[in-house]
Amino acid sequence: MTRVVVDKIEVQQDGLKFGDPIGCHYHWLEPDKVDSYGDSVRRLAAKVELAADGFERTATLSEEVFAGEAADALRDRAGRRHEESVSVRDNLRGLGRAINAYSDVLRRHREGLDQLRAFAAAQGLEIRDNRIWPPVETIAGDAPQKEIDAWERDWKAYQQCFETKIELRDARRVSTRELIKALADHAGVHPDKDRARFVAADANQVKFGELRREAAEEAMEAVQANDRADAAQRTVDGLKRREQSALDDLEEMVLAERPPAEIQAQADKVAALHRELTEARVEAREADTVADREQAQANRAARNLEDAEAGKPRLADQTSWQSADLKDRLG
Template sequence: MKVLVDRIETQQSELKFGDPIGCHYHWTEPGEVDKYGDSVRHLATKVELAVDAFERTAGLSEDVFAGEAADTLRERAGRRHEESVTVRDNLRGLGRAINAYSDVLRRHRDGLQELRAYASSHGLEVRDNRIWPPVETIAGDAPEKEMNAWERDWKTYQACFDLKIELRDARRASTRELVKALADYADVHPDKDKQKLVAANAHQVKFGDLRREAAEEAMEAVQANHAADAARHTVDVLKRREQSALDDLEKMVLAEKSPEEITAQSAKVQALHRELVEARTEALDAERVADREQAQANRAARDLEAAEQGKPRLVVEQTDWQPVNLKDRLG
């Protein structure tokens, strides 16, 4: 997660008394932020449907659905129910945090408009979306009327400056709260990642990199296992089709069907057998890939666990072996 600060924001961090006071709103429109927050909360409402579906599936009674498959289905539905409840609650909380931030932006925008109007109504120069301070000095022999006006302008400028600081600090505080909410709901804490590094010989490995690597390896392992399951399912289906074709062929022979029908059925059996052989080869390859991906995912998970516990993590870089030229080495 990266929070970017624009150039204008950086300049405003160095605002000093006596500088022009910026009163132009240049952040994202509050309405757009509100729409995004609403969409996140709408997504949470859709997840609610999944929560209900998993809950009903996990609660299927033995009278309705019994057996090992039913038990497995109920168990998986129960786990999915817990996961979907967490996702739903996180989306709702995140949507509320985004909507709250849009209200802060709206108040900030309105506050800048009121600040500009206040400065204009009290005689300060407002130009290029900036409130310009009065002249710094005035002649000591100036008339009392001019002295009073000069002092009044500086008091007005002081009030505008203080109000701008309050608006800025309130918006920044809300920004920090939103970032914290995002980190909590996403379970990502970039500040902690920056505080800790894991030594790896001459390199430094960040926790964020380890988490991303572990997540990517886990996803690849899941996809490889799904592919292996699909390949095994294809083998099972072809085995049943081949056996059924063989049974039909046996029945046709016993029934003394015509040679043409028996030949056609025999060709069908042979085609299914060839397809089954190819499917078994593909399933074997898929299982090997799944085993390899699972091993890599397990290794990445162990690396992450070791890093979180503060244990050293050894990174070995594989290099291509090249023969040594002794003549060059010895001269």
């Protein structure tokens, strides 16, 4: 008996090995349905684009059109919403493009499988149960040369089908990874590649995923605290402008020798604004203190994550695991 002499391709993924039946049936999502979903995502991005334009126009309203404290707050909020909507718009656009690109890959994959099946049929290979079956593994050593040549030709045709199948599968997997990355970027959540790795922390073990979540939470709290501090400072600035404007009006009323009752009412207004401004300054200082504290905690969490990824030992919070003082335990 004689065994065919060809180079086997080692393929670990899916357990597909040279000599196995080659599947040629398309069983993934229909490309047209995937394409339709990608188009809907891109249409949503177009709607977000309209919102971004509206926020931008609001944020750029001039003082001549809309002035005052409420106008300043509206412009500031519209500016932040514009940045957020632009980010969402860009993410949706990228996600829609990735989905449309994936549908093209699926379409090429389906067409490639159809061509693979047609090629195998044209070469006379057996196709059964939507699979291309390899030729017989052995042939008698005393078989006629014509039969041996046909047997080797069938094996070469099978090898070509096998290599084509691997290329089609790898191209689809690359596009799938790109789609997953686009989805992760859009959602702001990325798979934890190091979930099985640990960093020593004395008696405890700390997962990379926990460190990442901790750093993300601390960073978000720091951002929110800074936003509150900025809002408090904007309130102070607005009150300062109102107080100065009220003082200017009071000065003009005094110079114009307006009735005492009007001057007193304006003076009371200035005094009320001054009290409100004093309280706002206290709140702003407190907000700044909180923001500084949250930023320090965020920086510490970021350093812990950086040290862990660099392989440096991370000390656990001693208050969370150390036993009480011996003096307290023994009296």
